[in-house]
Amino acid sequence: MPSSRRCARSSADLTGTDADHESRAEEADGGPRRILGLALPALGVLAAEPLYLLLDIAVVGHLGALALAGLAVGGLILAQVSTQLTFLSYGTTARAARLYGAGRERDAVGEGVQATWLALGIGAALVVVVQMLAGPITRLIAGSGDIAVEAERWLRIAVFGAPLILVAMAGNGWMRGVQNTLRPLRFVLAGQVLSAVLCVLLVHGVAGAPRWELAGSAVANVAGQTLSAVLFVAALLRERRSAGSVPGTGISLRPRPAVMRAQLVLGRDLILRSLAFQACFLSAAAVASRFGAAAVAAHQVVLQLWNFVALTLDSLAIAAQTLVGAALGRGQVRGANRLAWRLTRWSAVFATVLALAFAAGSAVVPTLFTDDAAVLDQASIAWWFFVGIMPVAGVVFALDGVLLGAGDAAFLRTATLACALVGFLPLIWSSLVWDWGLAGIWAGLTVFMVLRMLAVLWRTASGRWAIAGADLQAQGTKG
Structure with missing residues (x-):
């Protein structure tokens, strides 16, 4: 500004x-x-x-x-x-x-x-x-x-x-x-x-x-x-x-204890959501390490690239959070809805461009991190999962920002925990039991992202998050 x-x-x-x-x-x-x-x-x-x-x-x-x-x-x-x-x-x-x-x-x-x-x-x-x-x-x-x-x-x-x-x-x-x-x-x-x-x-x-x-x-x-x-x-x-x-x-x-208590209530939901992410990614690293040095090294390379993509998309999510929160504070519910979908389209298009760029660089980008043939072979297994979920992530990150801006942290907490328990964690640990390797781990991440996308699309389309008013109310009671 x-x-x-x-x-x-x-x-x-x-x-x-x-x-x-x-x-x-x-x-x-x-x-x-x-x-x-x-x-x-x-x-x-x-x-x-x-x-x-x-x-x-x-x-x-x-x-x-x-x-x-x-x-x-x-x-x-x-x-x-x-x-x-x-x-x-x-x-x-x-x-x-x-x-x-x-x-x-x-x-x-x-x-x-x-x-x-x-x-x-x-x-x-x-x-x-x-x-x-x-x-x-x-x-x-x-x-x-x-x-x-x-x-x-x-x-x-x-x-x-x-x-x-x-x-x-x-x-x-x-x-x-x-x-x-x-x-x-x-x-x-x-x-x-x-x-x-x-x-x-x-x-x-x-x-x-x-x-x-x-x-x-x-x-x-x-x-x-x-x-x-x-x-x-x-x-x-x-x-x-x-x-x-x-x-x-x-x-x-x-x-002001009353304000700090309200901030802590919102914080509780965000902390639980963060812990769900930590459980998923720590589990993924633990399982990848069971498949040998090449698998865990390849997983780390692709995961760091995924973190880069997430970082980039999160900047658009912050813009969504800021603009949507202000619109709701001003009482413009319809304006907040328009912003939500506009920002989601922006993020999805940008994520798709990133996906195309990484798809085009599939033979080159991994070699910037390693020249080990075994690691590159393992990275190729995870690569197309990584590319495929980027457009999905564009939608998820934008709508996460929208719902965070609306203060709908209770829904995000519940949805993230449910998607982790139903999608990510079962596939990760099944990949260890059935020896699916990195394909199982990244399939788990893909299912996790798709389930989250469906959850935030449903929530945003329902309009139940868009509650007008200057003072942020607890959203969990709104369903």
């Missing part, structure tokens, strides 16, 4: 004039420029962390296999802890978008304040718990050898970044809700650039910096996360000062 449209711009903006509502109507129209204006910066935010992790791996990798293994185990633990709390971004977006659409910008930013308090509280608790259990957890995953020692060393430092990661999630959430995805991109990139520079300096002691080796990687992570979190908090304080310049208005920085 251009700076002239940022949240809490002036007293006229905060009072919600007719002109402001007309401007919001234009914002929520969902034309190509508007969608791309939201989706492209969101894609940058989503891609920043994986790209930095690649650099971190490359820098630490020059220390040797032991340090790299320690980073892998420690990073896995921290990632599992933080990724279960994405409700701080997605849930906050849903709640803030409705308020923003209704012209209640102060309340939309207030959602960010309360989400930030939750982030700090949950993050502090995570630091304490992980410090207490770092040794047992790393030994459980890596065994009792040197890898566990290195992983514990990294994790004990890196976990201090947990509250900062969560603050950035909350900041992304409320800024997306007020249709500003450009500022979060700047904040996240600033932190990642600082981490990247410090990682090179502190791991290897470059340019007179101390050589801290693996610990330097953890310190660099925390430093960058600190900068991003400070920028997000500073943005909240700026909005408060701007709003407070008008007598009788303002954004309270005090914790």
Whole structure:
């Protein structure tokens, strides 16, 4: 969003004039420029962390296999802890978008304040718990050898970044809700650039910096996360000062337990949904490993490409979430429905283009990752499942975004759990019993995606998700 449209711009903006509502109507129209204006910066935010992790791996990798293994185990633990709390971004977006659409910008930013308090509280608790259990957890995953020692060393430092990661999630959430995805991109990139520079300096002691080796990687992570979190908090304080310049208005920085409870209810459903995904993909990795090194390596290559596709499609889902939430907050149910189907068509077409590109590159793309003939042979088994489900994923991701924007997290939770239990998990474990190999695993993923597509298409067509109003209501009672 251009700076002239940022949240809490002036007293006229905060009072919600007719002109402001007309401007919001234009914002929520969902034309190509508007969608791309939201989706492209969101894609940058989503891609920043994986790209930095690649650099971190490359820098630490020059220390040797032991340090790299320690980073892998420690990073896995921290990632599992933080990724279960994405409700701080997605849930906050849903709640803030409705308020923003209704012209209640102060309340939309207030959602960010309360989400930030939750982030700090949950993050502090995570630091304490992980410090207490770092040794047992790393030994459980890596065994009792040197890898566990290195992983514990990294994790004990890196976990201090947990509250900062969560603050950035909350900041992304409320800024997306007020249709500003450009500022979060700047904040996240600033932190990642600082981490990247410090990682090179502190791991290897470059340019007179101390050589801290693996610990330097953890310190660099925390430093960058600190900068991003400070920028997000500073943005909240700026909005408060701007709003407070008008007598009788303002954004309270005090914790509001009622708002935080409502955010946690939405978060509960999103966490359960996330756990279903984790169970599926961890099961897939476990079963693939039973088929030998070539199978698990091929599965990892294709899965990483799938994660890239998912990342790209998720940026369109974020645009859907933001625009649909605002339309419902403004009371435009029919407009929200039109947006839902328009964004779904966009996503499906884009996913189909990606599928055609990967189909054309079937003989070339896997060789960019490995030249092992056995791995390439196994990758060819999974490849056409991977290509075939992309158009399906385009529909699923877009409508996930629509329903998240509507606050229909209870339905998404139930549908994801049911599709996992009926489709993905039975086929994955059957592939182990009947020796179906990667074909069974990726058939399970295909069935999972098709079932999810049918579920979200049915829900969207029913219209039961499209409930107008500025305050996000629990959707589970609506069926």
